[in-house]
Amino acid sequence: MITQILNVFRRNLLQKLIALVAAFCMWVFVMADQDPPIDGSYTVPLTISNAPYELIPICMEKTILIETRAPRSNFVKYDANAFRVYANLEGLGEGDHTIIPQVVMPQGFELIETKPANVNVKLDSLSERQMPIELLTTGSVAQDSIVKEIRKSMDLVTVVGPKSFVNQAFRVYGTVNLSGNTSSFELQIPMRTVDDKENAVPFVRVVPSVITVSVDIESGFRKRIVPVVPELTAPDGWELTKVVVEPAQVEISGADSAVNSIFTLKTEPFTVQTGQRLFRGTLKLDVPEGVTVKSDEVTVSAEVVRHPIVRGNNG
Numbered sequence: 001m002i003t004q005i006l007n008v009f010r011r012n013l014l015q016k017l018i019a020l021v022a023a024f025c026m027w028v029f030v031m032a033d034q035d036p037p038i039d040g041s042y043t044v045p046l047t048i049s050n051a052p053y054e055l056i057p058i059c060m061e062k063t064i065l066i067e068t069r070a071p072r073s074n075f076v077k078y079d080a081n082a083f084r085v086y087a088n089l090e091g092l093g094e095g096d097h098t099i100i101p102q103v104v105m106p107q108g109f110e111l112i113e114t115k116p117a118n119v120n121v122k123l124d125s126l127s128e129r130q131m132p133i134e135l136l137t138t139g140s141v142a143q144d145s146i147v148k149e150i151r152k153s154m155d156l157v158t159v160v161g162p163k164s165f166v167n168q169a170f171r172v173y174g175t176v177n178l179s180g181n182t183s184s185f186e187l188q189i190p191m192r193t194v195d196d197k198e199n200a201v202p203f204v205r206v207v208p209s210v211i212t213v214s215v216d217i218e219s220g221f222r223k224r225i226v227p228v229v230p231e232l233t234a235p236d237g238w239e240l241t242k243v244v245v246e247p248a249q250v251e252i253s254g255a256d257s258a259v260n261s262i263f264t265l266k267t268e269p270f271t272v273q274t275g276q277r278l279f280r281g282t283l284k285l286d287v288p289e290g291v292t293v294k295s296d297e298v299t300v301s302a303e304v305v306r307h308p309i310v311r312g313n314n315g
Helices: 002-010 013-034 072-077
Strands: 037-049 055-059 063-071 084-088 095-099 102-104 110-115 119-138 145-152 156-162 171-177 185-190 192-194 205-207 210-219 221-229 238-246 249-255 278-284 291-293 297-306
Touching: 037 055, 037 072, 055 156, 063 072, 119 145, 145 249, 171 185, 171 210
Parallel strands: 037 084, 119 171
Antiparallel strands: 037 063, 055 119, 063 110, 084 102, 095 119, 119 156, 145 210, 156 205, 171 192, 185 210, 221 249, 238 297, 249 291, 278 297
16 A cells, blocks of 8 residues: 555656646745735834933933835734834943834844934933922902912922933922812812923922812902002101002902901001102002902102291390
């Protein structure tokens, strides 16, 4: 039986080998025709590798476009998740560096180019700085209410990150929304870091990132318009005439208990300098606790004249 099988294979062996070679060539030709190499591209996240432990890598490039060539079937079989792009920082020190991305691809792909061809990576030291918290308010409480006090759970937070970016931090603030509130409330607000142009500072974090704010609201809010009385005096031997205050009246606001007892609002005391014929200046208002005004300053003007000298009669 085995002999018969061997005889079948040996019969016309040359012709069979020629046919096998021809079939293989035809298969290669058909596969090349049906699955030709084509160009394609993938957008792949950039991974930072081997960064020195004591330094922070900063790279503005987040993804890399890789141009590849492969049989058409490979582009059906693989997506961007099959590719890896690395910026290898091994052995580098603090400062700016230009890195050629390293690409790892599935078998059968040929790398044509990466876009960009190089990436800039900065290695910066870790830094931190304590900064005061500013609170901004938006909106207004209900019409018959007033904000009595806003308290923070802490006054300072720590900005942590690469030294060059921590140094850009100009202020840290949180925003409290007062819209429509009629009673006291407490909330947690996130902290934001901006530079001197009010742009958010990247690559830094605030510790803690959230603080608690307590807002005391008092109802029974009232507004009232009262005249302004300037507390203006002249030196001995001089007197003030034609005293004018601008504005002559101001609107005060506060709780009923605070506003009801106020009939005038005085300025802080001020004495005009000797020899000054005309006075015009800005004086601060003496605003009682619990009362608010839109502006705590008024403009006061007056003429300064000398007292006439009265001479006695002799003999």
